[in-house]
Amino acid sequence: MKAIYLDKINTFSEKELAKPECGERQVLVRMKAVGVCGSDVHYWKNGRIGQFVVEEPLILGHECSGVITDVGEKVSKFAVGDRVVLEPGIPCMKCEHCLKGRYNLCQNIVFFATPPDDGVLVEEIAYDEDYVFKIPDEVTDYGLATMAEPLSVGLFATQRIKPALGEKAIIFGAGIIGITCLLAAKAAGCKDITVADIRDDRLACAKEMGADQVVNTMKDQIPDNTFDFGYEATGADACYNLAVKCIKPGGRIAMIGMGPEIQKVDMVDYVCKEITIVPSFRYSNTYPLVLDLLKDNQEKLKQLITHCVPFSLEGVEEAFHIASEDPSAVKVVVEF
Ligand SMILES: [Zn+2]
Ligand SMILES: [Zn+2]
Incomplete structure (x- = not known):
């Protein structure tokens, strides 16, 4: 399967990766749409945000939606074919902050596209079911569903x-x-x-x-x-x-x-x-609520998606140029 890496400032490359295996509490998600975020553009242009520095090739993207293609043995909430969004961070669930429900403050969180953790500009991903959420039936557009993150x-x-x-x-x-x-x-x-x-x-x-x-x-x-x-x-x-x-x-x-x-x-x-x-840093416990907000504001939010590009090396390069240089760009979405 294909993945797009940020190799160094301003330089993407395409790599072929093995298809991920689905763990027993994981679901396998085939990516459908990834929104380009300001932070992604920042890493592409500057190679860092504050203390987070891109030192190894990194897969960008953390606003995503997709469809489930496989489920692990112990997965209880999902079935193949479910349309979902992924919450981008997996906290440790052992530290003081996690145990208090303030998991956005977890110092051991693994968060998409934050060095050294890879993001989602990749065709398939295996992910912990606890951080996966069903897209409401009323929301038919995968690009729109990626807005659950912002x-x-x-x-x-x-x-x-x-x-x-x-x-x-x-x-x-x-x-x-x-x-x-x-x-x-x-x-x-x-x-x-x-x-x-x-x-x-x-x-x-x-x-x-x-x-x-x-x-x-x-x-x-x-x-x-x-x-x-x-x-x-x-x-x-x-x-x-x-x-x-x-x-x-x-x-x-x-x-x-x-x-x-x-x-x-x-x-x-x-x-x-x-x-x-x-x-206010990132978020915790917002996804169930936010999917409702998304459903109720679909017509408005649709207008914010100003550009869509296909998932390919050229497409991703174009998406990042649009997001950083085109003044008419609000949300740029990579479609799979
Ligand atoms: Zn974002
Ligand atoms: Zn923690």
């Missing part, structure tokens, strides 16, 4: 920030993660949600996804002390400095975006207004 990021950040009904929120960043925060905040009963970005085309997209207001921070002023809470989904320190002004005293901000490791943020403002910073 949606998990938005849903988890929303669970972490605990919105109350009717709260007013601002989201910094109208990329895919900002949009998933928007959908999750709406589902949690927030009203009057503002999305801020520096690109009008992205803001127009946020509007279509249900933002009540949009703000282009290059041109427009954001009113001070207006929002109960915010989401930072860009990684830019400028957004933390805007957020601390427009969030009400005693408010809170979900910290999701990953920009430069060292940032210049006015911490005195944060102290004086007692703004709580709530970091």
